[in-house]
Amino acid sequence: MTATNTPHIPATPTEDVHQDAPDTAQQPTPEPQTIDPAGQDIAPIITPDIQPIQTPIPDPPQIKQDGQPDDAPDDAPMRIIALMNQKGGVGKTTTCTNLGAALARMGKRVLMIDLDPQAHLTLSLGVDPDQLDKSMYELLTDAGTTADQVVKPVTEDGRLTILPAEVNLAGVEAELADKVVTGMAQTVLKQKVAPLLGNPDLPRDAKTNDRPDYVLIDCPPSLGLLTVNALTLAGEVIVPMQAHFLALQGLGKLFETIAMMKQGINPTLKVAGVVLCMHEGNTILANEVINDVNSFLTEARGTDAPWSNAVVYHPPIRRNIKLAESPSFGQSIFDYAPDCHGAKDYAKLAESVATQRVNAG
Ligand SMILES: Nc1ncnc2c1ncn2[C@@H]1O[C@H](COP(=O)(O)OP(=O)(O)O)[C@@H](O)[C@H]1O
Ligand SMILES: [Mg+2]
Numbered sequence: 314m315t316a317t318n319t320p321h322i323p324a325t326p327t328e329d330v331h332q333d334a335p336d337t338a339q340q341p342t343p344e345p346q347t348i349d350p351a352g353q354d355i356a357p358i359i360t361p362d363i364q365p366i367q368t369p370i371p372d373p374p375q376i377k378q379d380g381q382p383d384d385a386p387d388d389a390p391m392r393i394i395a396l397m398n399q400k401g402g403v404g405k406t407t408t409c410t411n412l413g414a415a416l417a418r419m420g421k422r423v424l425m426i427d428l429d430p431q432a433h434l435t436l437s438l439g440v441d442p443d444q445l446d447k448s449m450y451e452l453l454t455d456a457g458t459t460a461d462q463v464v465k466p467v468t469e470d471g472r473l474t475i476l477p478a479e480v481n482l483a484g485v486e487a488e489l490a491d492k493v494v495t496g497m498a499q500t501v502l503k504q505k506v507a508p509l510l511g512n513p514d515l516p517r518d519a520k521t522n523d524r525p526d527y528v529l530i531d532c533p534p535s536l537g538l539l540t541v542n543a544l545t546l547a548g549e550v551i552v553p554m555q556a557h558f559l560a561l562q563g564l565g566k567l568f569e570t571i572a573m574m575k576q577g578i579n580p581t582l583k584v585a586g587v588v589l590c591m592h593e594g595n596t597i598l599a600n601e602v603i604n605d606v607n608s609f610l611t612e613a614r615g616t617d618a619p620w621s622n623a624v625v626y627h628p629p630i631r632r633n634i635k636l637a638e639s640p641s642f643g644q645s646i647f648d649y650a651p652d653c654h655g656a657k658d659y660a661k662l663a664e665s666v667a668t669q670r671v672n673a674g
Contacts, residue, residue, distance in 0.1 A: 391510065393528040394585065394666075395547035400563050401534035404553040404590025406433040407636055408662075409531040411655070414645030415663030416527050417473040424464070424509060424525040425475045428502075428543050429533040430483035435475065438467045439643025442479035450481040452505050453542075454488045460509045474525075476506070486538045493538070499578055502542035536570050544574045549585040549671055550619075556589050556599040556629075561606065568620060575619045584620035585671045588662060589629035626665050630658045
């Protein structure tokens with residue numbers, strides 16, 4: 314990296330990317346096998362030599378400069394956001410579930426993509442992976458499977474939909490390994506999801522150009538091929554994290570990966586922001602970490618770093634037991650405990666995300 318160095322955040326890969334992953338709400342399933350389980354040296358997957366791919370869908374949607382999504386017109390640009398952190402147990406799936414549910418409650422159409430073989434997003438939204446004919450595994454490995462055959466409604470009004478996963482998604486990285494060298498393995502998600510994204514050049518119309526307002530991708534806890542696929546499709550990244558020292562180290566590696574993606578496969582990729590999850594704001598360490606993240610982001614203003622406009626979202630998501638309970642019931646926090654702190658925090662996060670101008674300045 315050049316202008317995108319990470320002075321305050323050591324870019325050293327951490328040994329512990331899979332440790333400290335408390336997941337009390339559900340039975341843990343084994344960590345997925347990834348080409349790069351430790352999150353190290355993923356350059357061969359990102360393959361900067363590969364040119365930006367040409368697909369029928371125009372490139373990552375641009376964020377509306379003055380977007381106020383609550384009254385945004387039907388032709389407001391679609392936003393594709395990857396929830397990404399190579400560390401497990403930091404709040405990715407909880408944020409994907411409840412940010413998506415909050416946006417749907419604001420009247421938005423939201424497509425969620427479960428890219429984690431643990432299938433926690435799928436379970437959290439009340440979809441039983443064992444009942445699926447086809448899931449992300451078939452979509453990504455079988456040429457004959459289309460996104461239409463895999464997508465499932467989550468809400469009755471159809472505003473919230475999901476491309477669900479099951480445990481077999483862990484096998485995708487091995488299945489696609491021999492296509493890494495041609496770049497096909499990194500772009501298969503983008504190719505396969507394209508038919509669900511309509512044509513952004515046409516006004517949206519329920520009959521002829523049905524498309525989501527938001528696509529939220531729940532990434533696995535690694536920087537392997539599945540995450541690279543998410544970063545190929547996405548226009549933006551939101552990083553859920555917990556404010557402690559090791560999380561900060563991981564952020565350096567994560568941002569380095571995003572910078573490599575920007576230099577290679579996805580030149581318009583941006584970091585929209587950092588969400589502080591399970592936050593305990595009264596600790597000195599948490600406040601120090603937030604200050605460090607803030608000053609790191611501030612230093613990037615005006616540079617071409619993908620995080621040059623990134624924010625630390627306010628308010629943070631407080632630790633709240635209801636958020637840990639709701640996945641077991643297959644419900645978002647708004648259905649499970651609409652009056653709890655967790656619901657309020659995620660509703661505010663959705664407003665912050667929806668009114669954000671990632672491409673401004
Ligand atoms: N704000 C919160 N308060 C309490 N528990 C939380 C909160 N956010 C997440 N959790 C719980 O912490 C665990 C890890 O969160 P999860 O979203 O699954 O992380 P990840 O997807 O990054 O692995 C889960 O059991 C989840 O229910
Ligand atoms: Mg998860």
